[in-house]
Amino acid sequence: MSAKPFASSGDLTAKEQTLEVLADGVYALTAEGDPNVGAIEGEDFLVCFEALATPVAAREWLARLREHTDKPIKYLVLSHYHAVRVLGASAFEAEEIIAHDNTRALVAERGKEDWESEFGRMPRLFTEPDSIPGLTWPTLTFSDRLTIPLGGNRGDLELLHCGRGHTEGDIVAWLPQQKILFAGDLVEAQAALYTGDAFHREWSSSTLDAVAALEAEALIGGRGAVAGGRAAVDAAIGQTRHFLDVMIREVGAVQQRGGTLKEAFDAAHAALVDQYGQWPIFEHCLPFDVSRLWDELSGIERPVIWTGERDREVWDRLQS
Known part of the structure; x- marks a missing residue:
């Protein structure tokens, strides 16, 4: 039996x-470390960012949003494929x-x-799971950049692929006129990272470099509070990069000396827990993070x- 509840x-x-x-x-809706969502008004339409885990959970968010705007939803933007973001x-x-x-x-x-x-790992997020009609399929995809003119004096919304990171398909939503960035799970603000589908070395270097180069003045990460102001934005990007760099260093060192996956997990946990251990989903994520990084460093x-x-x-191998 695991010493800790599963995930x-x-x-x-x-x-x-x-x-x-x-x-x-x-608009941004945050929830103490649960997945964040957002919305941007065009002149006569809405763009929503992320979809939450079930239609019932999404309707609760939309009811909050409808207190501010009744514009029809033209676009739903999904930052990546994970179930809690799309179903x-x-x-x-x-x-x-x-x-x-x-x-x-x-x-x-x-x-x-x-x-x-994800349903097994995070059942609380799946409000009325029977309401999910099936997998969510994008109807419009792109490779590098897609621009949505918002109309009137609202400027453009730029959807950008900054490189592989949290997954190989992450995108961000950038409002250059307002300098507001919806970063998805490429950046977390005071929330631990999930990296089980990640490309750690690319994420911690060129991908985050591209995110930082936008010079956002407000950033909504995948989880955690809104980062308001350049200092807070830089801190969120820096925390994300530091978490990744520490993992790469610790897991890489164990692997290079011929150690085991369990030893790599213990080393990464010891190096990260003092700074990040009280942040949302740290204990949940780290076994899956280290397992993926071990594979990545193994080729x-x-x-x-x-x-x-x-x-x-x-979980039973690393967290029990």
């Missing part, structure tokens, strides 16, 4: 949601569901397995597909 299965406490208006027509998409009734080319391929390759995995280019069975095997 986030023991986290049954409801989180307080905070809706912030970051600029005229720019609520049907509630939005968007004209187009936008994601990266690689995200669509990942849904086809491993979307069903990821759904099973396994693409992440192995997570399943419910594999999740439990890794």
Whole structure:
């Protein structure tokens, strides 16, 4: 038996949601370390960012949003393919569901397995799971950049692929006129990283360099509070980079001396826990993070597909 409840299965406490208006027509909903979502008003339409884990959960967010705007939802933007970000998409009734080319391929390759995995890890996020009609399929994809003119004096919304990171299909939503960035899970603000599908070395270097080069003045990460002001934005990017760099250093050192995966996990945990151990989902994520990084440093280019069975095997091996 595991000494700790599996992943986030023991986290049954409801989180307080905070809706912030970051600029005229720019909204962010944060929830004490649960997945963040957002919305941007065009002149006569809405762009929503992320979909939450079920249609029922998404409708609760949309009810909050409808207190501020009744514009129709034209676009739903998905930062990547993970189930807790996408399976609520049907509630939005968007004209187009936008994601990266690689995200669509990942849904086809491993979307069903990821759904099973994330439901087992984080059951509280799946409010009324029977409301999910099936996998979420993007209807519009792109490789590098897609521009959405917002109309009037609202400027443009730029959807950008900054490189591989949290997954191989991450995108960010950038408002250059307002200098506001929806970063998805490429950046977390005072929340631990999940890197089980990551490309750690690229993420910690060129991908985060590209995110930082935007010079955002407000940043909404995948989890955690909104980072307001350049100092807070830089701190969030720096925390994300530091978490990755420490993991790469510790796991790499154990691997180079011929150690075991369990020794690598223990070393990474010891190096990170004092700074990050009290942040949301740290204990949940780290076994999966270290397992993927071990594979990556061993030359396994693409992440192995997570399943419910594999999740439990890794958890019992590293976290028991």
